[in-house]
Amino acid sequence: xxxxLALVIEDDEDLSEIFTxxxxxxxxxxxxxxxxxxxxxxxxxxxxxxxxxxxxxxHVNGATLLKQIHANAALKDSRIIIATADSxxxxxxxxxxxxxxxxxxxxxxxxxxxxxxxxx
Numbered sequence: 001x002x003x004x005l006a007l008v009i010e011d012d013e014d015l016s017e018i019f020t021x022x023x024x025x026x027x028x029x030x031x032x033x034x035x036x037x038x039x040x041x042x043x044x045x046x047x048x049x050x051x052x053x054x055x056x057x058x059h060v061n062g063a064t065l066l067k068q069i070h071a072n073a074a075l076k077d078s079r080i081i082i083a084t085a086d087s088x089x090x091x092x093x094x095x096x097x098x099x100x101x102x103x104x105x106x107x108x109x110x111x112x113x114x115x116x117x118x119x120x
Contacts, residue, residue, distance in 0.1 A: 004049035004118060008032045009039045009065065010083065011057050015103070019052050019083070022107045026115040036060030043069060050079045050114055053097075055089060066096055079117050081110075 006028035010016040016032050023030045028050065033039045036057035043051075043065070051069065055062030062082070069075050082093050085103040094100045099113060 004028050005046060006030050006050040006052065006114070007039070007042065007046070007048045008052045009036075009057065009062070010034065010052060010054040012054070015054075015083070015105070018105070018107050019110060022110040023050070023052070023114055025107075026111045027118050028114065034058075036062070036065060039065055040068060043072065043075065047074050048078050050081060050117060051075075052081050052083055052110075055082060055084045055086070055093070063093075066093065070096065079114075081114070 006023045037059040079098040082097045082100045
């Protein structure tokens with residue numbers, strides 16, 4: 001199986017590890033980023049198949065990154081999964097993402113959802 005790149009942009013270590021393991025189990029090559037500024041730079045260098053995006057990040061927040069992702073034509077086919085603990089925020093961003101998941105998010109839930117995108 002060929003590996004596809006997934007970016008996990010999440011500053012919570014425990015969640016980042018769960019997301020990374022779930023995506024690897026689904027067949028993705030995963031890069032983990034814990035800082036919004038680093039994510040901003042990396043999104044200008046790579047074209048991931050999936051982006052897991054936390055909305056509360058240090059230095060550059062998820063809302064700003066989301067706008068930049070949508071403005072970048074190279075990322076138009078990237079699947080965006082927003083991960084947030086705020087259900088009001090989840091509804092607000094629902095139309096701007098492939099999927100919005102409200103934390104807590106389980107390993108199996110994320111693995112199963114992202115596995116569907118591998119060959120899509």
